[in-house]
Amino acid sequence: MASVDRELKDKIPTFESTGAAEAGVGNWSSAASTLSLIKGGRDAMLIVITAIVIFGGLELTLRLFQVPVYIAPTPSQVITALITDFQYIGPHIGYTLIELLTGFAIGASIGFVLAALITQFPLVEKIVAPYILLLVTTPMLALVPLLILKFGFGFTPRIIAVALASGPMVMINAATGFRRTDLAKIALARSFGASTLQIFLKIRIPMAMPMVIVGLMIGSIFGLLTAVGAEMVGGSFGLGNRLTYYSSLIQMPQFFACILVLAMIGISIYVFFYWLGKKWAGWEA
Amino acid sequence: MRESGQPKLVVANASKSYDTGSGVVHALADFSMDVQPGELACLLGPSGCGKSTLLWAMAGLHGLSSGEVRLDGRPVIEPNPQIAMVFQEANLLPWRNLIKNIELPFEIRHQKPDRARIDALLEEVGLAGFETKMPRELSGGMQQRASIVRALSVDPSLLLMDEPFGALDAFTRDEMNLLIQQIWLETKKTIVFITHNINEAVFLADRIFVMSARPGRLSRVFEIDLPRPRPLDAMTTPHFIELVAEIKGSIDHKSQTQAA
Numbered sequence: 066m067a068s069v070d071r072e073l074k075d076k077i078p079t080f081e082s083t084g085a086a087e088a089g090v091g092n093w094s095s096a097a098s099t100l101s102l103i104k105g106g107r108d109a110m111l112i113v114i115t116a117i118v119i120f121g122g123l124e125l126t127l128r129l130f131q132v133p134v135y136i137a138p139t140p141s142q143v144i145t146a147l148i149t150d151f152q153y154i155g156p157h158i159g160y161t162l163i164e165l166l167t168g169f170a171i172g173a174s175i176g177f178v179l180a181a182l183i184t185q186f187p188l189v190e191k192i193v194a195p196y197i198l199l200l201v202t203t204p205m206l207a208l209v210p211l212l213i214l215k216f217g218f219g220f221t222p223r224i225i226a227v228a229l230a231s232g233p234m235v236m237i238n239a240a241t242g243f244r245r246t247d248l249a250k251i252a253l254a255r256s257f258g259a260s261t262l263q264i265f266l267k268i269r270i271p272m273a274m275p276m277v278i279v280g281l282m283i284g285s286i287f288g289l290l291t292a293v294g295a296e297m298v299g300g301s302f303g304l305g306n307r308l309t310y311y312s313s314l315i316q317m318p319q320f321f322a323c324i325l326v327l328a329m330i331g332i333s334i335y336v337f338f339y340w341l342g343k344k345w346a347g348w349e350a
Numbered sequence: 351m352r353e354s355g356q357p358k359l360v361v362a363n364a365s366k367s368y369d370t371g372s373g374v375v376h377a378l379a380d381f382s383m384d385v386q387p388g389e390l391a392c393l394l395g396p397s398g399c400g401k402s403t404l405l406w407a408m409a410g411l412h413g414l415s416s417g418e419v420r421l422d423g424r425p426v427i428e429p430n431p432q433i434a435m436v437f438q439e440a441n442l443l444p445w446r447n448l449i450k451n452i453e454l455p456f457e458i459r460h461q462k463p464d465r466a467r468i469d470a471l472l473e474e475v476g477l478a479g480f481e482t483k484m485p486r487e488l489s490g491g492m493q494q495r496a497s498i499v500r501a502l503s504v505d506p507s508l509l510l511m512d513e514p515f516g517a518l519d520a521f522t523r524d525e526m527n528l529l530i531q532q533i534w535l536e537t538k539k540t541i542v543f544i545t546h547n548i549n550e551a552v553f554l555a556d557r558i559f560v561m562s563a564r565p566g567r568l569s570r571v572f573e574i575d576l577p578r579p580r581p582l583d584a585m586t587t588p589h590f591i592e593l594v595a596e597i598k599g600s601i602d603h604k605s606q607t608q609a610a
């Protein structure tokens with residue numbers, strides 16, 4: 066009797082749902098750990114104090130050894146340049162943000178929709194997966210000269226590059242999320258008469274949300290990198306272009322002021338998606 | 351004991367096979383049973399004998415290879431508003447708080463949640479005041495209570511329960527069994543309750559349908575004539591122990607003949 070039972074137990078995937086649910090847990094913890102990296106509002110104080118020590122120390126050291134401005138400006142010189150030259154730098158912040166937001170909005174929407182669609186058809190997913198990986202791993206910056214040739218020096222090639230860089234990143238992560246099909250939860254919704262669309266909206270999307278947010282975060286950071294890189298390749302506006310411009314004139318305070326702005330944009334993206342993750346995917350942590 | 355009206359639920363010659371990559375699994379073979387209105391029927395059988403397969407067919411969640419399920423005389427081929435299911439492990443949506451979880455069926459059906467009914471049920475199962483708690487903040491027993499409230503909130507006439515307390519500790523399980531009996535006595539809903547725990551089955555059931563090991567067949571039916579309401583210490587009475595022993599014996603006998 067006992068041996069029969071054990072044999073049966075081994076063969077039972079305790080119904081269709083459980084196996085899939087366990088696979089989902091695996092995916093899930095990777096997402097959770099990514100999110101938890103940015104966790105720690107409590108650590109914020111420590112981070113601020115460390116920053117003050119580092120930048121204060123830098124200021125003192127540079128002044129003490131009288132390092133010339135064209136080699137390394139002091140933090141205060143950088144801040145001063147940012148304020149006094151803001152009328153010149155400001156518009157370029159706007160240009161970069163326009164490229165980033167437009168390109169990211171296009172790329173992320175397409176990536177999200179494709180991920181949602183493709184994961185419904187395992188065979189299609191298998192066929193398409195290598196190409197998505199190719200898009201994720203190829204630096205889209207490499208395409209920028211070609212895009213400029215085709216679309217000129219305006220916003221278009223940059224927006225396309227940003228979309229190409231962020232879209233696949235969103236897609237690959239969102240697809241991981243959408244693959245977490247917990248059949249027990251789907252059966253639950255079905256048992257109350259849910260339609261396929263309702264199951265998608267009420268079960269699949271919320272379940273995918275933590276991974277989608279991870280994808281959006283990584284995608285937008287990649288988008289920022291690509292926007293700045295594309296601006297360096299050609300054209301006469303945007304923060305990337307200002308970096309080449311100021312370095313060619315050896316205006317180091319202005320150069321570092323642009324880097325400071327870029328860093329702040331990057332951090333804002335991070336914080337925004339951290340907040341979004343807490344709000345929409347907090348149940349996972 | 352049963353009045354001979356129309357049965358609430360009929361399972362007629364139900365068979366189901368799963369086509370897996372490595373061959374066909376016969377999960378259910380020519381299984382028939384019927385459940386009377388207001389009856390509390392337990393399906394008892396070892397893990398993997400096809401209990402969930404049968405219950406999912408009763409719920410209209412999947413089809414049978416042959417045979418059929420009828421509710422009030424009409425074939426069940428898709429989920430039916432008269433049927434609600436309670437799953438193994440509470441199966442709450444972790445991104446919704448307790449009340450949002452309970453309101454899910456109303457949302458799906460585009461109905462206004464029946465607040466009075468929900469509040470009364472929450473009160474009865476001892477979850478009043480926990481409405482805004484997230485599932486992870488609740489104990490296993492509380493989660494399962496919430497899922498019972500979710501199922502009852504839409505006032506189904508048939509409640510299907512798939513090993514609902516299998517993951518709970520023995521004390522919580524006893525408590526939940528008392529709760530189920532109480533709810534059943536008050537509402538007189540027809541309940542099909544799956545378990546592999548003989549004590550649980552004897553404690554709850556009007557009739558126990560014992561299933562053989564895979565492929566699941568109906569091997570025996572036991573009428574449980576213990577008076578109600580049954581207190582927990584009914585489990586220590588000689589009659590109870592006798593019933594458990596008899597059912598256990600029938601199962602052992604069954605698998606021995608199979609092994610031979």
Ligand SMILES: Nc1ncnc2c1ncn2[C@@H]1O[C@H](COP(=O)(O)OP(=O)(O)O)[C@@H](O)[C@H]1O
Binds near residue numbers: 377400
């Ligand atoms: N979707 C499925 N595909 C293949 N085999 C399945 C599937 N679902 C259940 N089975 C098999 O059918 C048998 C009965 O399963 P199930 O109804 O879950 O049993 P129980 O609920 O009694 O434990 C088991 O051997 C199980 O492995």
Ligand SMILES: [Mg+2]
Binds near residue numbers: 079080
């Ligand atoms: Mg089961």
